Amino acid sequence: MTRRWILFLPLGLIVVLAALFSYALLSGVDPSEMPSALEGEEMPAFQLSTVQDSLDFKTVEDLKGQPFLLNIWATWCPSCKWEHPYLNSLSQEGVRIIGVNYKDERDLAQAWLRDYANPYELDLYDPNGDLGFELGVTGAPETFFIDSQGVIQYRYQGPIDSALWQDELKAVYENLD
Amino acid sequence: MKTSISPSLIFVTLLLLGLAATAMAEREQRYFDNDSLRDRYEQLIWELRCPKCQNQNIAGSNAPIASDMREKTYELLHQGYSDEQIINYMIDRYSEFVTYKPRVTAGTVWLWLIPGLGLLIGAVAVFMLARRSGQQGAEPISDAERQRLTELLEKDRDAS
Numbered sequence: 001m002t003r004r005w006i007l008f009l010p011l012g013l014i015v016v017l018a019a020l021f022s023y024a025l026l027s028g029v030d031p032s033e034m035p036s037a038l039e040g041e042e043m044p045a046f047q048l049s050t051v052q053d054s055l056d057f058k059t060v061e062d063l064k065g066q067p068f069l070l071n072i073w074a075t076w077c078p079s080c081k082w083e084h085p086y087l088n089s090l091s092q093e094g095v096r097i098i099g100v101n102y103k104d105e106r107d108l109a110q111a112w113l114r115d116y117a118n119p120y121e122l123d124l125y126d127p128n129g130d131l132g133f134e135l136g137v138t139g140a141p142e143t144f145f146i147d148s149q150g151v152i153q154y155r156y157q158g159p160i161d162s163a164l165w166q167d168e169l170k171a172v173y174e175n176l177d
Numbered sequence: 178m179k180t181s182i183s184p185s186l187i188f189v190t191l192l193l194l195g196l197a198a199t200a201m202a203e204r205e206q207r208y209f210d211n212d213s214l215r216d217r218y219e220q221l222i223w224e225l226r227c228p229k230c231q232n233q234n235i236a237g238s239n240a241p242i243a244s245d246m247r248e249k250t251y252e253l254l255h256q257g258y259s260d261e262q263i264i265n266y267m268i269d270r271y272s273e274f275v276t277y278k279p280r281v282t283a284g285t286v287w288l289w290l291i292p293g294l295g296l297l298i299g300a301v302a303v304f305m306l307a308r309r310s311g312q313q314g315a316e317p318i319s320d321a322e323r324q325r326l327t328e329l330l331e332k333d334r335d336a337s
Contacts, residue, residue: 136272
């Protein structure tokens with residue numbers, strides 16, 4: 001019979017599916033990981049005051065010129081507290097970090113920056129999470145890697161620590177132009 | 178004439194009211210300009226997926242981000258956005274992840290094609306197998322066999 005191979009088609013299909021599923025199971029793909037819609041896009045426009053001064057408004061033009069990290073944080077976020085000392089040491093190494101205080105209160109944020117030191121070149125105050133929404137932020141902390149033109153190159157969800165920085169994120173930062 | 182309301186009816190009514198209250202407890206109070214906006218709002222929050230939670234739509238989630246997305250949906254509806262524009266607005270910020278109804282693209286078109294293709298391949302396979310077994314059907318019986326068959330039948334009839 002010339003067309004006998006067709007009987008093996010279902011078997012072939014099962015094998016392909018099994019391969020796909022075992023790849024997904026064994027390679028540790030995280031189903032809750034969500035791609036960022038903003039990678040490769042321009043940083044969205046905004047007008048926000050700083051944590052320190054409610055009359056001092058900043059826009060996206062104030063950020064452009066040099067590559068930077070845009071760190072979304074809040075005083076209600078435990079991982080942000082955990083991450084904070086490492087951001088301080090990155091800042092001392094000369095990494096440019098812009099902070100976005102997300103859905104928080106101004107006096108709490110000010111006290112935090114006083115008590116735990118301030119690694120941010122600029123502290124944007126986003127009490128309603130408007131800039132956060134434009135950036136597709138789902139929680140804190142999140143860190144965006146943005147080049148000197150203001151184009152978002154990479155987004156990391158979760159706290160940054162020294163191992164992660166050395167292994168992965170440092171290279172991303174150094175590749176920003 | 179005096180009508181009496183049975184105590185059990187009161188009980189059931191209160192019970193249902195209680196259930197309704199718990200079902201609504203999670204949600205914001207919202208006022209819509211008209212019923213069509215309300216219907217579209219309900220439909221949209223049912224179709225949009227919460228980016229922070231596994232397999233929950235934003236209608237059913239208490240995550241802060243789901244609440245923000247409901248708020249945004251409500252605002253955009255009242256600014257005159259169409260349903261498609263609202264979904265695209267969310268996708269532009271939160272990626273394809275946030276819609277339970279994927280858009281048709283070169284990558285996702287297979288979701289619609291594969292079931293059809295599967296059916297087609299199955300139908301072709303069944304058709305070919307059926308035709309082959311049809312061709313292999315029994316040979317017509319010979320005269321000798323027909324003779325023997327008649328004898329057997331007659332023997333049977335005589336016996337009964």
